[in-house]
Amino acid sequence: MKQEILHIPIKDLYLWTENPRDPIDTKKTDEEIINRIIQDSDNRWNIQKLVQKMGEYYDYSELPIVVKKNGKYVVYDGNRRVALLKIIQDDSKYSKYAGQLFRELEPESLRKQTTLPCNVCDENTAITSIERKHIDNGSWGELERDYFLLNFKKEPKSIFVAINDQTGFIKGNKILNKRFVKEEVLSEKNLGEIGIDFKKDKLYSKYSNEQLVKIFEVIQSALQKSAISTRNNRGKLKTVINKDKSIDEILKNPENNVSEEISINEKQAEKLTKIQKTPATKKEDLLFGRILELEEGSVNDLYLAIDKIYRKGRDDENVLLIVGMSLRLILDIAARVYYNKQGDMTNAEEENPYKNFIKLFQKEYADKETKGYLSVTSDYLNKNFNFEALLGNFAHGNVIVSKHDILNMSGVTGDILVTYFKIKKE
Numbered sequence: 001m002k003q004e005i006l007h008i009p010i011k012d013l014y015l016w017t018e019n020p021r022d023p024i025d026t027k028k029t030d031e032e033i034i035n036r037i038i039q040d041s042d043n044r045w046n047i048q049k050l051v052q053k054m055g056e057y058y059d060y061s062e063l064p065i066v067v068k069k070n071g072k073y074v075v076y077d078g079n080r081r082v083a084l085l086k087i088i089q090d091d092s093k094y095s096k097y098a099g100q101l102f103r104e105l106e107p108e109s110l111r112k113q114t115t116l117p118c119n120v121c122d123e124n125t126a127i128t129s130i131e132r133k134h135i136d137n138g139s140w141g142e143l144e145r146d147y148f149l150l151n152f153k154k155e156p157k158s159i160f161v162a163i164n165d166q167t168g169f170i171k172g173n174k175i176l177n178k179r180f181v182k183e184e185v186l187s188e189k190n191l192g193e194i195g196i197d198f199k200k201d202k203l204y205s206k207y208s209n210e211q212l213v214k215i216f217e218v219i220q221s222a223l224q225k226s227a228i229s230t231r232n233n234r235g236k237l238k239t240v241i242n243k244d245k246s247i248d249e250i251l252k253n254p255e256n257n258v259s260e261e262i263s264i265n266e267k268q269a270e271k272l273t274k275i276q277k278t279p280a281t282k283k284e285d286l287l288f289g290r291i292l293e294l295e296e297g298s299v300n301d302l303y304l305a306i307d308k309i310y311r312k313g314r315d316d317e318n319v320l321l322i323v324g325m326s327l328r329l330i331l332d333i334a335a336r337v338y339y340n341k342q343g344d345m346t347n348a349e350e351e352n353p354y355k356n357f358i359k360l361f362q363k364e365y366a367d368k369e370t371k372g373y374l375s376v377t378s379d380y381l382n383k384n385f386n387f388e389a390l391l392g393n394f395a396h397g398n399v400i401v402s403k404h405d406i407l408n409m410s411g412v413t414g415d416i417l418v419t420y421f422k423i424k425k426e
Helices: 030-039 047-054 079-088 091-097 123-137 142-152 159-167 179-184 188-193 209-224 237-241 245-252 266-273 298-311 317-342 354-367 375-380 387-395 403-421
Strands: 003-009 013-015 065-069 072-077 115-121 196-199 202-205
Touching (some): 013 030, 013 079, 072 115, 123 142, 142 179, 159 202, 209 245, 298 317, 317 354
Parallel strands (some): 065 115
8 A cells, every 4th residue: 555745746736537526438538528518507517616615725734635647646635726726727627607606716736736736646545535535425326436446346226226227216306315214215115116127237127218208307396395305204205205195097007917127217207307507607797698518719719818918907987998998909800710710701801890799790690690799789789889899999998887888788789799699509
């Protein structure tokens, strides 16, 4: 058992794809894992909560546990902390969190933290240390605990893991991912009583997928309303759900004649596992009306720079003045890039190409479905409001700076940019 403390550059630390918090395909790159963390669709990484806990500097009392595998330093424990630093130190990644992690500026100390002291050890030592830390102190949910014991301690697959593998109902669902639920609600005995059997690491039933989704909806609802809790109806799953008339017919008449292996897809389980997250910063305070995801290039680079300036002083009059002046600039750049791509050199070489670019957008905007655009855009582009003229006034510093006006103008600008430069999803 060998352990040593080494200072390792953050860029050389690789996130662990088999992290029980969020098991990911081992072929995923560090970049793909970070993008997954940023999206965090089921709130498993919760970087915002980590920021609140960690504060404005890196706490050395908890060192990342690192294993050197195939010449790479792989982070076995401390993935969230390392991921946070990687995000903060990359403007293109951090822009997707704009204003959501820190109330004001991101701490300079975290941006400058280029190396980390790490506990580098062999894999067995790392696994043992992680088990002691997370299983004993309850920092993982029951599902993460069971996956860890299955994958790294070679313990038998639990019914909890089988439910998640075959239905996806538990991952990201805080109501279900609890010890009490595993032991006294979704136990082998309770599920067997309502016609769901656990045999040789697999779940079987005579219910159709649609019927199973409705059954689990009722179970989740019973937990939400405390019809089943540590105080009410402990271990009495069948008794409680039998009272729900909405599934009375389902329980009496399963759709299939024989038990079949359960396999529910993500879309069917989505309504149970979807978690609504509330960002720390109100959307109304975001420049451009949202976080833009633009194609790589000069337009995106300028957008990131303007957004960075705004985040460093969103209530500073001088910063707002600079942001206001930059709105015409980014539309000028966007216009030249767009017209060059179209081979329209006449418009591309205009002295103020943004003027025709705005007219082009106005025409397209009027002709298309406007869902997804900001409501302020229709107001600012109507015939009674000279959006182009106000851009010029901002560019020359000829108007009194108003944060409200700057945000509205940037919102319209954002709608124009996403129309022509939004990343195309595959």
